Amino acid sequence: MHIHVLGAAAGGGFPQWNCNCPNCDGLRKGTIKASKRTQSSICVSGDGVNWVLFNTSPDILQQIQDFAPLQPGRSVRDTGIVGIFLIDAQIDHTTGLLMLREGKVKREIYCTDMVYEDLTTGNPLLNILGNYCGINRHVVPIDGKTSFEIPGATNLKFTAVALKSAAPPYSPHRNNPHPGDTVGVLIEDTNTGKKCWYSPGLGEIEPHLPPFLEQADCIMVDGTFWTNTEMKDMGLMEKTARDIGHLPQSGEGGMIEALSSYNKARKILIHINNTNPILREDSAERAELSRHGIEVAYDGMDIIL
Known part of the structure; x- marks a missing residue:
């Protein structure tokens, strides 16, 4: 299985167009050790030719230009994308x-x-x-038991499960969460048996999730915020990370602690907000992640399982 990170940032990308936080300002001025990131998306292939696109960020055209396997190469109008899997309905993913x-x-x-x-x-x-162009819509089951294949996606099998989350602000049920507003997905290479768990919108480790994480050879999860009060501390928002459905990396019950039981898997954070200090490669926070065997995704990252 080949997993390619098209974009690793949260909504707005890094640097964010209207943000002058220390990270965004430092990246523009070249005063911090960091690299720009487009908005969160990955693509996955079992044969290196046919790809399933997970989410379609506002940066998708640039992401396709940066990754040749998705580009037209077989006919006048063509793409390597055989299916588009939407994890949720958020603006930065659709x-x-x-x-x-x-x-x-x-x-x-x-x-x-x-x-x-x-x-x-x-x-x-x-x-x-x-x-x-039109669409063919396919229903994604969310019981965590029903696996399915995507035609053309050679050697790949998918099992989705509902995650606790809030629907987007424009959703008819914004204040009435429903199962299926957000999902996590276990992606399996049926040829090698290798598995990847992908959930860029993981707000907590719910009781039904450990069996999926325990199977995974690679765990790619929400890396939005370092602290629960990150946005409040910068005066950018009144709500905490947990209030808006993101599990911060640090602190009691945070992502570092949550991932500590899964030593078999390669652990990677994706969907990283522009304010998060882990974007700075020489930061103490990045070093803390490294001590716990946790990586930070970047645009162009390749994972082979």
């Missing part, structure tokens, strides 16, 4: 769909009923695509 509107081949979209509802009502991106 807006790129509009950039993929060209052509006559329908986009193969895999998502839960809740995500489909949000993207046909509150933010009707899928309806808009229907006036261009």
Whole structure:
């Protein structure tokens, strides 16, 4: 299995266009040791030719330009993308769909009923695509038991499970969470038996999740914030990380502690907010992660399982 990180940042990317926090200002001025990142997305292949795209960030066109296997190489109009798996309906994970509107081949979209509802009502991106390339929508089961394959995605099998989270602000049920607003997914290479757990929106380790994490050879999870009060401390938001559905890395019950039991797996943080000090490669926070065997994803990162 080949996993390629197209984008590793949270919504807004790094640096964020309107942010002058120490990280964003330092990156622009070249005064910190860090690299820019586009908004969160990965693609996965079992044969190096056919790829499943997980989420479509607003930066998808640049991400495709930066990764040749997704580019047209077999005909005049073509792509290596055989399916698009939407983890949730958030802006930073779905807006790129509009950039993929060209052509006559329908986009193969895999998502839960809740995500489909949000993207046909509150933010009707899928309806808009229907006036261009069109879509074939496939239901993603969320019971954690039903695995499925994506045609063309050689040697890959997917098992999704519902995660506790909030729907996007434009969702008809924004204040009434439903199972399927966000999912985590176990991706298995049926040829090698290797597995990757992917959940860029993991707010907590719920009781039903450890069996999935224990199977994984690679765990890619939410790396949004270092502390629970990161945004409050900078005067950028009144809510905490946990309030908005993100498990901070540090502190009691944080992601570092949560991942400590899974020593078999390679552990990687993705969906990293521009304010997070782990973006600075020589920071104490990055060193702390390294001591616990946790990596920080970056654009262009390749994981082979």
